[in-house]
Amino acid sequence: MLKFLRFFFSFLILSLCLCSPAPKQEISSFSKLKKPDVLWIVLDSFRGDLIGRYGVTDELEKFSSQSYVFKNHLVNSSWTRPSTLVFFTGKYASRNPVNFWDYPAPKSEAEAFYVSEPNPLPKVLKEKGMYTVMVGNNPFLTDRNGLGVDVGFESLNDFSHLTNDTPVITRKALDVVSQLSERKKTHPQKNFFFFLNFNDPHKPYTPPPGYDSKIKTDEILDEKKRDYLGEVAYVDDQLKIIFDTLKEKGLWDNTLILITADHGEVMNFAHSISPFTGTNTYYGHGQDLFLENIHVPLLLKLPHQKDHKTIVTRTRSIDIYPTILEVLGLKPRSDTDGKSLIPVMNGSETKDRMYYGETRSTQGIGRENHFLLQKSYRFHELGKFWEGAVGKEVFYYYDIQRDPDQVFPFKFFDISEVKDSALTEEQKRKIEALWKEIRKIEPKLPIYHVRINRGANDPSMLSCKVLISAGQIRMIDSFPETDILQWNKSPRSLELIWNSDPSKKGKTDFIEFSFEVYPDVSFPNFSFFVNGVRKNEEKLGIGSFDLSPNGCYFNCESLFDAPIGSPEPSSETRMQIWRVGANKKEYSRADRLETDALEILRKQGYVQ
Incomplete structure (x- = not known):
């Protein structure tokens, strides 16, 4: 009996060993063995349902x-x-100051980007x-x-001015691969980060x-889709040429290669x-x-990887x-919205990770099978197609x-x-x-706080007016209208009338209210009245330091900011x-979006 039990338990242990999955390899150990090179390939407008479906992705299927x-x-x-x-910051688009309403990126936005985004990936x-x-x-x-920002590449070769850019991009990519191979011979410890961006299959x-x-x-295909898939087949061929050269030059095995779309x-x-x-x-x-607009492929080959995982x-x-x-093997950044995919890859x-997205007039969020898309004015900019009116913000829910x-x-x-x-x-x-x-994730707008101080002279009526030229004034807190407080409101104006309260005669007191301008495209104009008489700007105090705006003519908006909190009430x-809160430093721009966009793009050859 004892022999039988020993045999039984030995057999059981052996069976468990044979049937259990092999220990998982530590993914990040690749970087510990030898620091890898990086090749990041972006295929513009490449949908997420193409690979292996239409017979035009042979190389991508092989890579998969x-x-x-x-x-x-x-x-x-x-x-x-x-x-x-988003690729190069790991943050949602609205976390940087470059607009995504239209193509022009004014100089002020680029300068603000360099201040607020000091660590784009190529620069890091x-x-x-590298x-x-x-x-x-x-x-x-x-x-x-006038279209973008410098994210820190040591060498940048952009061919957006060419009509037939794909063969030129391939030739230049092959030149770069050869150069990288030569660099490895003289500087074997110098790793590279190679960002390769094909415009195909982008229209036309x-x-x-x-x-x-x-x-x-x-599937019955119309002419446009046939041409689109033809470009997919074409760029797939270009990838084969580049991959073959990487292998020939000995750069394939130790390179992290990822392929995706924007x-x-x-x-x-x-x-x-x-x-x-x-x-x-x-x-x-x-x-x-919509999912067809945001679902894209992501293929990621770790250094020396030979197997496949879905x-x-x-x-x-x-x-x-x-x-x-x-x-x-670099230290993670605490200011990104994204998280490393390594835990997903090692199981x-x-x-599912929570999804949040932003584009023109749209915000979207998704958890599991539930998606909520919202028409949003939060990202609008003044221009030919939007003159400042805010309409209904419709929600669309999809299971x-x-x-x-x-x-x-x-x-x-x-x-x-x-x-x-x-x-x-x-x-x-x-x-x-x-x-x-x-509501928690969306970019917050600057909040304006207004305090009216009665003072010791006991005026019988104080009033203030706020006017904006575009967007909508939104109160942060609602104040009831009484015999003492009266409100006159419209989308672009706000008036508060504060009548004397006999019970508070001889006392210094104040009242405060707060509002935001939605979207943040117009700086408010403030007026102050005492007993119906408008007061000069010396009766206005702005920012943490209660400064007078009188005589300010350049970038005065920044004086309103309160970096150390609210000012003390005035006697x-x-x-x-x-x-x-978050704010823009200027509200006027030399160009009007959409009006100048096509001309700028034509000058750059991005459109014909």
Whole structure:
């Protein structure tokens, strides 16, 4: 019996050893063995449902067989400039001062970017001793043309001025690979960060002859989609040429290679007219946050990786920056919105990550199968197509398990409408939770605080007026109207009338109220009246230091900021104003967005 028990337990232990999965390899150990090089490839407008579907992605399928394949990867914006800045900062687009309403990026925005974003990825890696080089078509990676910002590449080769840019980009990429190979011979410890940005398959879709013949599908395709897929086949061929050269030059094995896109492309006719901007976006992008616009591929090959793993949990483009830092063995940054993907890759994290995105006129948030998209004026800029009026901000709720193509939304104008709707109780709870979450994440607007000091002279009536030229005044707290306090409000004006209170005769006191300008495109004009007579600006005190704005003519708005808190109440009859929170330093610009955009893009050759 004892022999039998020994045999039984020995057999049991052996069986468990044979059946248990092999110990997981520590992913970050790659960087400890030998610091890797990095090749980051972006394919513009490349949808997330293409690889392996139409017969035009042979090289990408081959690459997928030896990489991590993220099947549910979403970008946090849906056009190139904000999406690229998300790549290189690991932050939501609204966290930096460069607008994503239209193409021009005024000098003031670029300068503000350099102050608020001191650590874009190429700059960080260059400071860590890596050689950083960009090749491709992305006019938003330099501040020389009024379209973008300099993110710190040591060498930048942009071919957005060319019509037929793809073959030129490939040739230059091959030159760079050869140069990197030569560098390795003389400086073997000098690693590189190579950012390769193909504009294909971005429209206009003009594949070389014969590439559309590679398409294999039973789907009925219109001419535009055939041309789009032809460009996918074309850029797939270019990747093969570059990959073969990397292997030939000995740069393949020790390189972290990731392939993704900056956004997708709208091809569902139900989305042809954006409900957020009202513009035609069929075979376009940037006007919404539908899944077909934000779902893109992410393929990631670690150094020396030979096997394949599919990741089905949701990930975001804000996660790429911290992932690269971790693989390189660099200290993570605490100011990013994203998190490293290493826990997802090694299986220690299995839940979908929360999604939040921003683009023109749109905010979106998603948890599990529940997505809430909102038409938003928060990111608007004055220009040809928006003169400052704020309208209804419509919400669209989608349960993508039941409606994967997002064509049957529940539409509402206010969160209170959800309660009495025909939705399930679970859906109602999800919508309310998403609504609260988006309010926490969205960029905060500067808040203006106004204090009216009665003073010792006991005036019988004090009043103030606030006027803006665009947007809408929104009160932070509501004040009841009484015999003493009277309010006159409109979207662009606010008046408070404060009558004398006989019970407070001889006492110095004050009243305060707060408001925001939505969106933050207009600096308020303030007026102060004592017994119906308008007072000069010496009766106004601004900012933490209660300064007088009298005589200020240049960038006066910044004087209103309160870096050390509110000023002390005044003992004289006086109105004090201070501004707190995120803010812009100037509200006037030399160009008007949209009016000048096409001319700027034509000068750069980005449009013909």
